């Protein structure tokens with residue numbers, strides 16, 4: 001006789017099928033942890049497809065310790081995730097999936113064919129081969145904790161899940177699906193949110209030396225952040241690009257990110273800083289540092305407060321069974337593959353923690 005059907009909760013509902021959500025689902029599949037992925041957009045990894053101008057700089061070939069030292073203030077929070085899933089493990093993981101890889105002289109890693117789609121397809125194939133259900137075109141509308149587990153509400157149905165992983169991303173490039181839903185759910189459930197700021201974004205200037213060179217790229221350039229006394233607080237050698245709005249490029253982005261984090265320690269003191277960019281024989285000083293808006297940023301600074309999340313497991317300190325991974329957290333890195341690697345590493349820690357608990 002057929003066994004009577006019993007309604008059982010899914011072990012893990014992953015909300016968001018971006019970098020963190022895809023990686024989490026891949027780890028869950030490897031560990032035989034039944035899960036379901038909810039994705040607002042019609043397909044997985046919309047933002048990943050846009051990374052590095054469609055080429056996807058998914059990691060940097062450096063040690064976990066170097067990665068953490070480059071990260072800045074959030075390194076203690078990310079330490080366990082990164083040590084358990086260091087960049088070289090991520091690189092080896094893609095190799096084992098048959099993705100050909102290209103290493104740049106500075107260690108940045110890309111798929112060899114220069115196509116971010118290769119990375120997204122590798123995840124898609126792995127999830128298909130393992131029968132992981134993906135519910136696309138399905139924005140999760142709310143998460144309600146129950147006596148055990150959660151009700152995950154969507155516009156058309158609800159699902160009972162024992163654990164929920166919020167992997168809904170930051171708030172930049174909202175057209176790619178990341179609109180701040182995860183932060184809203186977290187806030188409704190009592191988690192503190194750190195205000196959003198743009199991270200890794202261009203700076204506005206009308207300096208004619210920049211504007212008349214709009215469209216020019218300088219790979220051997222430098223940007224520095226100086227304080228009122230002219231002391232160099234941060235310097236980065238790398239690309240500076242002239243744009244119609246001002247300056248962009250890796251060196252400018254990393255300086256801008258440094259400024260945002262410095263302002264957390266020194267609120268309201270933006271006017272104390274000057275950004276100096278040297279490129280093509282010119283040195284341009286921006287006395288007023290004006291970043292472009294967060295919706296254009298590569299990464300969101302701010303999000304779910306790290307104080308409310310256990311760095312050893314990625315589990316909420318407020319709501320047991322609720323986990324976080326990726327940019328939904330107040331966690332960001334410099335340019336060079338750090339942000340995707342952070343999304344992957346935090347996702348892996350969340351899923352392995354759930355597996356250990358079960």
Ligand SMILES: Cc1cc2nc3c(=O)[nH]c(=O)nc-3n(C[C@H](O)[C@H](O)[C@H](O)COP(=O)(O)OP(=O)(O)OC[C@H]3O[C@@H](n4cnc5c(N)ncnc54)[C@H](O)[C@@H]3O)c2cc1C
Pocket residue numbers: 015016017018019020021038039040041044045046047048050051052053056057058059138139140141167168169170172173176177178179180181182297298299325326327328336337338339340341343
């Ligand atoms: C232009 C650009 C270039 C970049 N280049 C690089 C790079 O080269 N290297 C690098 O390391 N990083 C890069 N980044 C940053 C990197 O893409 C992000 O940090 C990373 O994708 C964050 O992963 P995530 O999973 O947290 O968020 P996302 O990848 O943004 O994924 C979140 C997913 O959740 C879904 N979602 C949101 N709300 C809901 C909901 N309510 N229900 C269901 N689904 C939902 C979204 O549709 C989205 O697919 C770049 C970013 C941009 C914008």
